[in-house]
Amino acid sequence: MSGPQKPTGPINGHLGKAVQASDLDGNDLPPSPAPSSPHPGRRYNIATELVYTEGHDQYGASSTPIYQSATFYQNPNGGGNEYDYTRSGNPTRTQLERHLAKIMSATRCLAVTSGMGALDVITRLLRPGDEVVTGDDLYGGTNRLLKFLATNNGIVVHHVDTTHPPAVHRVLSSKTAMLLLESPTNPLIKICDIRDLSEAAHAANPKCVVAVDNTMLSPMLQNPLDLGADISYESATKYLSGHHDVMAGVLAVQDAGLGEKLYFSINSTGCGLSPQDSWLLLRGIKTLGVRMNQQQQNCQRVAEFLETHGFKVRYPGLKSHPQYDLHWRQARGAGAVLSFSTGNTAVSERIVGGVKIWAISVSFGCVNSLISMPCRMSHASIDEATRKERGLTEDLIRLCVGIEDADDLIDDLQRALVQAGAVNVTPGDFQAFSNDNDNGNGEGSSREHTARQTQI
Numbered sequence: 464m465s466g467p468q469k470p471t472g473p474i475n476g477h478l479g480k481a482v483q484a485s486d487l488d489g490n491d492l493p494p495s496p497a498p499s500s501p502h503p504g505r506r507y508n509i510a511t512e513l514v515y516t517e518g519h520d521q522y523g524a525s526s527t528p529i530y531q532s533a534t535f536y537q538n539p540n541g542g543g544n545e546y547d548y549t550r551s552g553n554p555t556r557t558q559l560e561r562h563l564a565k566i567m568s569a570t571r572c573l574a575v576t577s578g579m580g581a582l583d584v585i586t587r588l589l590r591p592g593d594e595v596v597t598g599d600d601l602y603g604g605t606n607r608l609l610k611f612l613a614t615n616n617g618i619v620v621h622h623v624d625t626t627h628p629p630a631v632h633r634v635l636s637s638k639t640a641m642l643l644l645e646s647p648t649n650p651l652i653k654i655c656d657i658r659d660l661s662e663a664a665h666a667a668n669p670k671c672v673v674a675v676d677n678t679m680l681s682p683m684l685q686n687p688l689d690l691g692a693d694i695s696y697e698s699a700t701k702y703l704s705g706h707h708d709v710m711a712g713v714l715a716v717q718d719a720g721l722g723e724k725l726y727f728s729i730n731s732t733g734c735g736l737s738p739q740d741s742w743l744l745l746r747g748i749k750t751l752g753v754r755m756n757q758q759q760q761n762c763q764r765v766a767e768f769l770e771t772h773g774f775k776v777r778y779p780g781l782k783s784h785p786q787y788d789l790h791w792r793q794a795r796g797a798g799a800v801l802s803f804s805t806g807n808t809a810v811s812e813r814i815v816g817g818v819k820i821w822a823i824s825v826s827f828g829c830v831n832s833l834i835s836m837p838c839r840m841s842h843a844s845i846d847e848a849t850r851k852e853r854g855l856t857e858d859l860i861r862l863c864v865g866i867e868d869a870d871d872l873i874d875d876l877q878r879a880l881v882q883a884g885a886v887n888v889t890p891g892d893f894q895a896f897s898n899d900n901d902n903g904n905g906e907g908s909s910r911e912h913t914a915r916q917t918q919i
């Protein structure tokens with residue numbers, strides 16, 4: 464990988480930029496840096512690639528310099544340098560994009576101001592009348608943007624259960640312009656067969672763009688482009704950065720033409736990632752391997768603890784997960800987000816309110832552990848009736864596990880479960896109250912739970 468390039472004189476006529484003057488649709492392109500990755504694919508194992516960079520800084524700086532400059536000097540004829548303006552391209556952002564391209568199995572990667580910004584760029588490929596096929600469990604913000612496009616831009620959106628391939632195949636057609644997948648989904652941790660669904664979408668319409676939101680696993684654990692997707696994107700606010708100190712989104716592609724179209728939107732709308740945030744993200748990525756390893760080890764312990772004590776836990780590290788085998792065919796780890804039900808919303812509220820180490824917060828992928836109730840927080844923008852239809856019950860608790868000591872995390876959770884009356888305590892053991900009375904919306908067995916709580 465090469466670092467920011469030195470001015471080399473006019474490369475491409477008077478523009479002097481290593482890029483063609485128009486995109487594949489014939490739109491005029493403003494000056495921009497060269498496509499991100501100078502070589503396709505990875506050369507080392509992922510843990511090495513996350514850390515290893517070949518910078519060619521003129522002073523030998525070990526950390527990529529932050530080019531905090533909005534504009535760049537040019538020759539009198541308007542050419543000369545690779546960069547002219549930071550909205551169009553910035554050396555720190557290019558360094559990040561080239562680094563990401565390696566680890567995302569891409570030939571080109573683009574960095575933008577948030578995960579939703581990345582999805583906005585992707586959905587700008589759509590035209591009125593286009594159809595989008597997507598899941599019935601999705602991050603709330605993704606659902607909100609799709610609903611906006613369906614309401615205002617003439618896009619037809621089909622929400623189907625992506626764990627059930629025939630349901631997806633049934634709605635795919637020559638009008639399907641985009642298949643948008645999450646695996647695992649946020650927050651019900653459903654797994655879909657990315658390869659099979661990508662093939663089916665391309666068979667239905669060879670021009671269909673398959674976009675996979677890889678936020679839950681990060682490129683450390685899953686590479687959708689290797690599974691047949693056209694775009695892998697994620698909220699880099701989560702695992703890639705890892706410290707909740709930056710908002711960012713990344714998009715990765717293997718097809719140069721598609722990369723140009725995405726870049727065109729980014730430059731036109733001005734959502735490229737700032738130099739400071741690009742630097743923060745470059746720094747965060749270096750520790751992704753160690754963070755993710757620790758986070759998923761801790762998450763496995765927490766998942767087993769909850770399941771052993773009778774809770775219905777959704778986590779692909781557990782053999783009880785309905786798509787366990789599929790998940791391990793396409794991913795290299797289970798990630799560090801799980802969700803579980805108590806069968807009673809009031810009890811769930813008391814658990815969330817009772818923990819000390821687990822911070823009540825949206826987001827995930829940070830080094831510290833978080834707890835949330837998706838229906839009240841990350842998925843509140845989905846109306847109640849739709850949530851209920853999709854099996855997103857009000858009592859659902861989502862845990863995003865960090866790098867703390869796993870025993871401390873479990874002790875804290877155990878204390879909150881007992882205090883909340885979520886478990887039936889017997890000498891030497893405690894078990895979750897049965898969810899048998901649960902009416903499917905987290906309202907069941909409330910008297911049982913309340914009674915239990917008052918005894919403690």
Ligand SMILES: Cc1ncc(COP(=O)(O)O)c(C=O)c1O
Binds near residue numbers: 577578645679699711
């Ligand atoms: C799965 C998923 N995709 C995309 C996003 C959007 O990312 P951002 O918050 O960085 O815009 C989020 C969370 O916000 C998410 O959970």
Ligand SMILES: N[C@@H](CCSC[C@H](N)C(=O)O)C(=O)O
Binds near residue numbers: 604840
């Ligand atoms: N108020 C925000 C909520 C962000 S949720 C962040 C993250 N994706 C998560 O799942 O926790 C909004 O309405 O977008």
